[in-house]
Amino acid sequence: MTLDAVLARIDETLPQSIDRLMELLRIPSISTDPAYRADCARAADWLVKDLESLGFSARAAATPGHPMVVGHGGEGGRHILFYGHYDVQPVDPLDLWDRDPFDPEVQDTPKGRVIRARGSSDDKGQLMTFVEACRAWKSVHGALPGKLTIFLEGEEESGSPSLIPFMRDNAAELTAELALICDTSMVSPGVPSIAGQLRGMLKEEFTLHGPRIDLHSGHYGGPALNPLREIARIIASFHDETGRVAVEGFYDGVHEVPEALKRQWETCGFDEKDYLESVGFTRAHGEAGYSTLEQQWARPTLEINGLWGGYQGAGSKTVIPSEAHCKITCRLVGDMDAADLRRKLRAHVEARLPQDARITWDGHLDGAPAAVMDTSRPEFEAARQALSDEWQREAVIVGMGGSIPIAGYFKEILGMDAMLIGFANDDDAIHSPNEKYDVESFHRGIRSWARILARIA
Amino acid sequence: MTLDAVLARIDETLPQSIDRLMELLRIPSISTDPAYRADCARAADWLVKDLESLGFSARAAATPGHPMVVGHGGEGGRHILFYGHYDVQPVDPLDLWDRDPFDPEVQDTPKGRVIRARGSSDDKGQLMTFVEACRAWKSVHGALPGKLTIFLEGEEESGSPSLIPFMRDNAAELTAELALICDTSMVSPGVPSIAGQLRGMLKEEFTLHGPRIDLHSGHYGGPALNPLREIARIIASFHDETGRVAVEGFYDGVHEVPEALKRQWETCGFDEKDYLESVGFTRAHGEAGYSTLEQQWARPTLEINGLWGGYQGAGSKTVIPSEAHCKITCRLVGDMDAADLRRKLRAHVEARLPQDARITWDGHLDGAPAAVMDTSRPEFEAARQALSDEWQREAVIVGMGGSIPIAGYFKEILGMDAMLIGFANDDDAIHSPNEKYDVESFHRGIRSWARILARIA
Numbered sequence: 001m002t003l004d005a006v007l008a009r010i011d012e013t014l015p016q017s018i019d020r021l022m023e024l025l026r027i028p029s030i031s032t033d034p035a036y037r038a039d040c041a042r043a044a045d046w047l048v049k050d051l052e053s054l055g056f057s058a059r060a061a062a063t064p065g066h067p068m069v070v071g072h073g074g075e076g077g078r079h080i081l082f083y084g085h086y087d088v089q090p091v092d093p094l095d096l097w098d099r100d101p102f103d104p105e106v107q108d109t110p111k112g113r114v115i116r117a118r119g120s121s122d123d124k125g126q127l128m129t130f131v132e133a134c135r136a137w138k139s140v141h142g143a144l145p146g147k148l149t150i151f152l153e154g155e156e157e158s159g160s161p162s163l164i165p166f167m168r169d170n171a172a173e174l175t176a177e178l179a180l181i182c183d184t185s186m187v188s189p190g191v192p193s194i195a196g197q198l199r200g201m202l203k204e205e206f207t208l209h210g211p212r213i214d215l216h217s218g219h220y221g222g223p224a225l226n227p228l229r230e231i232a233r234i235i236a237s238f239h240d241e242t243g244r245v246a247v248e249g250f251y252d253g254v255h256e257v258p259e260a261l262k263r264q265w266e267t268c269g270f271d272e273k274d275y276l277e278s279v280g281f282t283r284a285h286g287e288a289g290y291s292t293l294e295q296q297w298a299r300p301t302l303e304i305n306g307l308w309g310g311y312q313g314a315g316s317k318t319v320i321p322s323e324a325h326c327k328i329t330c331r332l333v334g335d336m337d338a339a340d341l342r343r344k345l346r347a348h349v350e351a352r353l354p355q356d357a358r359i360t361w362d363g364h365l366d367g368a369p370a371a372v373m374d375t376s377r378p379e380f381e382a383a384r385q386a387l388s389d390e391w392q393r394e395a396v397i398v399g400m401g402g403s404i405p406i407a408g409y410f411k412e413i414l415g416m417d418a419m420l421i422g423f424a425n426d427d428d429a430i431h432s433p434n435e436k437y438d439v440e441s442f443h444r445g446i447r448s449w450a451r452i453l454a455r456i457a
Numbered sequence: 458m459t460l461d462a463v464l465a466r467i468d469e470t471l472p473q474s475i476d477r478l479m480e481l482l483r484i485p486s487i488s489t490d491p492a493y494r495a496d497c498a499r500a501a502d503w504l505v506k507d508l509e510s511l512g513f514s515a516r517a518a519a520t521p522g523h524p525m526v527v528g529h530g531g532e533g534g535r536h537i538l539f540y541g542h543y544d545v546q547p548v549d550p551l552d553l554w555d556r557d558p559f560d561p562e563v564q565d566t567p568k569g570r571v572i573r574a575r576g577s578s579d580d581k582g583q584l585m586t587f588v589e590a591c592r593a594w595k596s597v598h599g600a601l602p603g604k605l606t607i608f609l610e611g612e613e614e615s616g617s618p619s620l621i622p623f624m625r626d627n628a629a630e631l632t633a634e635l636a637l638i639c640d641t642s643m644v645s646p647g648v649p650s651i652a653g654q655l656r657g658m659l660k661e662e663f664t665l666h667g668p669r670i671d672l673h674s675g676h677y678g679g680p681a682l683n684p685l686r687e688i689a690r691i692i693a694s695f696h697d698e699t700g701r702v703a704v705e706g707f708y709d710g711v712h713e714v715p716e717a718l719k720r721q722w723e724t725c726g727f728d729e730k731d732y733l734e735s736v737g738f739t740r741a742h743g744e745a746g747y748s749t750l751e752q753q754w755a756r757p758t759l760e761i762n763g764l765w766g767g768y769q770g771a772g773s774k775t776v777i778p779s780e781a782h783c784k785i786t787c788r789l790v791g792d793m794d795a796a797d798l799r800r801k802l803r804a805h806v807e808a809r810l811p812q813d814a815r816i817t818w819d820g821h822l823d824g825a826p827a828a829v830m831d832t833s834r835p836e837f838e839a840a841r842q843a844l845s846d847e848w849q850r851e852a853v854i855v856g857m858g859g860s861i862p863i864a865g866y867f868k869e870i871l872g873m874d875a876m877l878i879g880f881a882n883d884d885d886a887i888h889s890p891n892e893k894y895d896v897e898s899f900h901r902g903i904r905s906w907a908r909i910l911a912r913i914a
Contacts (some may be wrong), residue, residue, distance in 0.1 A: 218859025402675025
């Protein structure tokens with residue numbers, strides 16, 4: 001029972017594992033702020049040394065931004081790549097933190113013990129679950145469980161500008177049989193979750209131009225075209241009364257969720273009531289005929305993220321503004337094509353323009369397709385069983401409403417499938433003050449990876 | 458031919474009249490800026506002295522804000538009150554002025570001679586047309602043309618906070634048989650114009666509240682109610698596809714323009730092509746079935762003056778905001794009741810609210826009804842003839858799309874009808890850099906008042 005020995009080692013050495021994580025958490029590797037550039041390099045170096053101590057051949061590879069950590073180790077079996085990121089979000093507003101964000105502490109809370117610090121959950125705590133599983137394995141077996149590549153980015157929280165070039169330049173080195181990604185949460189506390197699908201993203205922005213200049217509503221109110229009224233009319237045309245997007249061809253490439261998967265989701269432990277009530281909703285407001293989870297994970301959206309024009313100050317101003325502005329994002333699912341959808345969206349808007357108005361598009365052209373994992377791969381069933389054993393609760397293959405482009409890049413650039421397994425909880429406050437990671441997530445996360453590696457590596 | 462003598466005197470003394478106006482223009486009486494408080498008092502004192510030199514018994518009456526200038530003079534005939542304002546708008550942006558706004562100059566331009574300075578048109582130049590007419594009359598006849606009260610405000614450009622209390626406290630003193638107001642423009646250069654109707658005003662503002670906090674569009678996009686989408690839907694419901702306001706009961710109290718008046722408007726010299734094209738329109742965009750002038754002068758409107766919510770910065774943010782905001786003004790005509798309309802507007806919005814959304818109203822409760830002048834009073838026909846004689850062009854009784862509350866206050870508080878006659882032109886750049894007043898407007902304006910006073914005082 002060599003796995004049992006590894007799990008026992010993990011349990012025995014948990015205090016040391018936490019200490020190592022806290023060392024990493026003390027390095028303020030905020031990637032978006034140039035003031036922390038040296039700290040990012042320091043975190044990369046710390047990880048290189050730590051991987052080397054496990055027998056990895058590791059390096060911090062320079063990029064125009066922050067270094068990429070790449071380590072290779074072990075041999076035999078399936079070649080597995082693990083991805084995580086060592087950079088963290090900024091800490092503002094600092095006055096809402098109960099303590100220094102980079103002075104980590106283990107705290108007892110009514111919901112259990114937590115590690116409190118910036119990055120504790122996103123993503124230093126999560127990436128270290130994999131590293132610590134490797135360490136326990138090595139110390140019991142004298143070797144890693146198989147051929148492993150560890151790939152840790154330092155720019156995830158600042159748009160990953162170096163990621164795609166680095167992957168292209170180092171494609172052969174980074175290509176494995178499967179990528180594991182640990183940067184997601186569990187659908188509900190204690191419910192081990194594998195992401196089977198992620199939504200993609202299209203970003204668009206436009207300005208509707210009407211009169212040449214701002215007009216006085218006394219002198220021109222009536223005869224004037226009002227851009228605010230026109231943009232409202234166009235936005236109102238985006239959805240029909242059932243909540244369905246009314247842009248022609250919007251649903252091309254969208255597939256219904258298979259019945260079997262739908263039944264799995266129904267029992268996956270998602271707390272619909274809490275999800276809705278915690279933000280003030282008595283019901284889901286999306287497309288009629290679809291469950292809350294389908295609306296969140298499996299249906300595309302067209303959201304207005306920003307809308308503005310005219311006077312926003314105190315009191316009143318009798319202005320008919322010359323412009324109105326709108327920011328849009330669409331979440332994509334299935335085989336929806338971002339470029340095709342952009343054309344359809346623009347055609348929808350242009351077709352509804354009144355005479356004497358015109359549109360300028362300020363689109364952000366970085367659309368990303370949805371990522372649908374190949375959950376028929378045997379590693380998914382193996383991971384599901386491993387996670388179910390560890391958490392004593394049937395593991396679930398869930399969807400995710402957000403977009404994690406790395407999974408799509410692995411497929412597109414390296415032809416490599418990905419499996420996303422994470423142990424974060426929705427209350428971890430990632431990107432917010434007082435971020436924490438449950439000690440249970442950390443501990444059982446390490447044990448989960450040991451069990452998964454035992455089955456797939 | 459005593460009128461001829463007065464007109465001749467006006468012509469001879471025009472240079473002195475311009476000099477006096479320029480003296481007044483040198484006083485920077487910006488009412489909204491406390492730094493110019495003493496200058497406002499100085500302008501009031503200057504006017505008191507000037508009126509005293511014409512035999513008026515005049516005073517600068519203190520208020521919590523800037524002083525009111527009140528002068529009484531003459532005797533016999535109809536008691537006439539004249540209203541103007543001596544305060545001016547701020548001068549920002551100063552760098553767009555070709556010279557010091559308070560260093561007036563007579564300039565030759567391709568369109569004729571102008572007096573250039575802040576306040577030259579609005580309203581110091583206009584109010585001095587009346588004062589100079591009185592001066593010429595006095596110097597020819599040794600007396601004013603009849604019993605006159607001159608009432609000059611110093612807070613018109615800053616919301617007139619002292620006006621209503623002052624009128625109530627001094628009602629007996631200020632009540633005359635008719636008020637003359639010189640603060641409007643001509644419908645077209647050289648076309649003498651009497652305002653027969655002004656639109657009223659209703660101001661409203663609301664916030665649509667959705668989720669308790671800003672949401673991430675990955676985690677909540679789909680199930681979430683989006684306040685930006687909902688506010689757009691509500692705004693889009695305000696008008697039907699013919700441009701008519703779709704709020705139930707909105708048109709209660711609106712009357713069609715009598716055919717005779719409509720015919721007058723058709724030949725009033727309004728340059729529709731220039732009005733539209735100068736701001737980029739190829740056609741009028743208001744209610745189908747109404748002319749451009751009707752849309753501007755005789756039809757009510759519901760305009761969105763400000764609309765905002767969500768992210769307005771550079772790039773993209775995947776936010777579903779918790780609030781959306783909207784500022785509205787309605788222009789009222791005929792017998793529309795502002796308080797009643799506010800109820801209807803609010804009911805229209807509330808009836809369209811989805812579950813889980815709510816509205817807070819931030820209404821500015823200072824609605825003003827439309828002012829419809831009693832143009833059947835003999836003074837209107839008398840003024841029309843006087844103006845036609847002076848300008849050698851049939852004077853017209855026009856509408857005005859804007860709102861000048863003073864006319865309504867005279868009626869409401871003092872029971873006094875008003876007649877609005879002004880000589881400004883649309884290109885005077887009032888409230889803007891390089892404000893000017895045509896010397897022709899000033900000269901013929903003075904002559905016009907002399908002719909009008911000869912007929913009605």
